[in-house]
Amino acid sequence: MIRINHILQAKYLAAFLLMQIPLLYRLVFFDVAFGFFYVGYILLLPHGTNRSLIMVIGMLSGLLIDVFSSTPGIHASACVLITFIKDSWYNVANEHSEDDVDLSVNAVGLWGFTKYALPLIFIHHCIIFIVENGGLINFWMLSGKIFYSTILSFIIILTIGYLLSPRKQRI
Amino acid sequence: MRNLLDFLYRYRTFGLFIVLEVLCAWLIIQYNNRYNASFLNSSNTLAASISQASQNTENYFKLQQINKQLLEENERLKDSLINRPLIYAGNDSIKARYHATKARVINNTYRRSMNFMTLDVGQQAGVAPGMGVISGTGVIGQVKSVSQNFSTVISLLHRNLMVSSTLKRTNTICTVSWDGLSPIQAEVKFVPKHIDLQVGDSVVTSDYNSVFPPGIMIGIVSEVNVKEEDVYYGARIDLTTDFTSLTYAYVISDDLKAEQDSLENLLEQ
Structure with a gap:
C-alpha cells in the first residue's frame, strides 16, 4: 500500500494545471517556445499508482487544456501516452526502489528528475506539435518549436517543482 | 472462453490505453469537419467565460493601443462615407444584404500552425457557423462553432481556410x-x-x-x-490585418446566403 500526499498533489494540480489555463498561449518566447508546463502535473503523479487510474486522470487533464486551445483530443492523446509509459520509464531511467512514491525534485534529485522528465516532455511536445501541424510540413520550423518549447516547459516545471516539493526530512 | 477472459484481464491496462487513444483520435478526426457543434472547444460557455476574464485583465493594460486602433478605423469609415457615390445612397437592395454584428475577441492565437479565436457573441446575437468575420482592416476568419453567447472562429491563419x-x-x-x-x-x-x-x-x-x-x-x-x-x-x-493585436471584430451575416446556396446546389444536382 502506498501513501500519497494528497495535499501536495492538490498543490501540483493548482500550480500546473489551473495556472496553465490563463497562460496557455500567452507564455510564448521568441515566437517558437511555448510553455506547456501543465504536463508537470502528470509527471509528478505518485509513482506506483494504479496505471488505469492515472491514464484516466491524464486524459481528463489533457481534455481540459484541449477545451481552451480548441484542439479536442490532441493534448489528451499525448497525456494518455505519457501516463501509460511514465512508471516504466522511471524504472528504466532511475534505479527502482520500492519506497519511491514521491517524484518531486527534492526526493529524486536534480539529475534523476532531469533523466526522468526531459525525455517524456519531449515526447509529449512532439505529439502535440506534429498532430496539430498535420504532419511534418514546415519541418524546420516545427522541430524548432518542439525543441525550444521542451526546454521552456522543462525550466518552468523544474522551478515550480523546486518551489513546491517538500524538503527532505532528517530522521 | 475462460482463456479469452484471462487474456483480457491480463492486458486490461493496455486495452484501456488503446481505448483512450482511439477515443482521442476520434475526437481529433471529428473536429476536422468544417462546422460542428462540439462543446469541447473554446466556445464552451465555461471555458469562454474564463478566457474572457483573463482577456479583460490583459486589455486593461492595452487600452491606449485599442483606442488608437478604433480611432484609425473611425477615420477610415468617415473617409469612405464622404467619398461614397450618391448613387448607392438610396439603393436598399445593396445595403440590406449584409449585416455586421460587433464582437470582442476574447481569445486569439497566431503562432500555432492551426489558429483559432474566440468571440463574445453567439446564437443569441444571431451568429451561426459558416459566417465570415472581418475586422476594421480586413478579413480575419470564419465562424466554426457557436454556443449561446460565444463562438469559435477559424482564423485566416489556419491552413484549412481558403x-x-x-x-x-x-x-x-x-x-x-x-x-x-x-x-x-x-x-x-x-x-x-x-x-x-x-x-x-x-x-x-x-x-x-x-x-x-x-x-x-x-x-x-x-x-x-x-x-x-x-x-x-x-x-x-x-x-493588412495585424493578427497580433486583434481586439474588435465584426461577424458578417448574409441575408441572401440561404437563397444563393440553395440555387447553386440545385444546379449541381
Whole structure:
C-alpha cells in the first residue's frame, strides 16, 4: 500500500494545471517556445499508482487544456501516452526502489528528475506539435518549436517543482 | 472462453490505453469537419467565460493601443462615407444584404500552425457557423462553432481556410490561404501566368463567395515568383490585418446566403 500526499498533489494540480489555463498561449518566447508546463502535473503523479487510474486522470487533464486551445483530443492523446509509459520509464531511467512514491525534485534529485522528465516532455511536445501541424510540413520550423518549447516547459516545471516539493526530512 | 477472459484481464491496462487513444483520435478526426457543434472547444460557455476574464485583465493594460486602433478605423469609415457615390445612397437592395454584428475577441492565437479565436457573441446575437468575420482592416476568419453567447472562429491563419478573392486591379479570381509560416503573410494561389501580377497589387474578397461581402481587403502582394514548369504564379501577400493585436471584430451575416446556396446546389444536382 502506498501513501500519497494528497495535499501536495492538490498543490501540483493548482500550480500546473489551473495556472496553465490563463497562460496557455500567452507564455510564448521568441515566437517558437511555448510553455506547456501543465504536463508537470502528470509527471509528478505518485509513482506506483494504479496505471488505469492515472491514464484516466491524464486524459481528463489533457481534455481540459484541449477545451481552451480548441484542439479536442490532441493534448489528451499525448497525456494518455505519457501516463501509460511514465512508471516504466522511471524504472528504466532511475534505479527502482520500492519506497519511491514521491517524484518531486527534492526526493529524486536534480539529475534523476532531469533523466526522468526531459525525455517524456519531449515526447509529449512532439505529439502535440506534429498532430496539430498535420504532419511534418514546415519541418524546420516545427522541430524548432518542439525543441525550444521542451526546454521552456522543462525550466518552468523544474522551478515550480523546486518551489513546491517538500524538503527532505532528517530522521 | 475462460482463456479469452484471462487474456483480457491480463492486458486490461493496455486495452484501456488503446481505448483512450482511439477515443482521442476520434475526437481529433471529428473536429476536422468544417462546422460542428462540439462543446469541447473554446466556445464552451465555461471555458469562454474564463478566457474572457483573463482577456479583460490583459486589455486593461492595452487600452491606449485599442483606442488608437478604433480611432484609425473611425477615420477610415468617415473617409469612405464622404467619398461614397450618391448613387448607392438610396439603393436598399445593396445595403440590406449584409449585416455586421460587433464582437470582442476574447481569445486569439497566431503562432500555432492551426489558429483559432474566440468571440463574445453567439446564437443569441444571431451568429451561426459558416459566417465570415472581418475586422476594421480586413478579413480575419470564419465562424466554426457557436454556443449561446460565444463562438469559435477559424482564423485566416489556419491552413484549412481558403478565401475566394480577386486581384483588385485586374479582377482575376484567385484563392488566399495561409502556409503556416509567418502570421503577417499568406499565399495567393491560382493566378494564371498570362495575368500581369505585380508587387503592390491589392487582393480583396471576390464577388463569388457567400461568406464575405465583395471587396473586403485581405492583403497586398509583396512577392511574385514565376516558375517555368508551373501554370500559376507563386505569390505571397502582406496581410493588412495585424493578427497580433486583434481586439474588435465584426461577424458578417448574409441575408441572401440561404437563397444563393440553395440555387447553386440545385444546379449541381
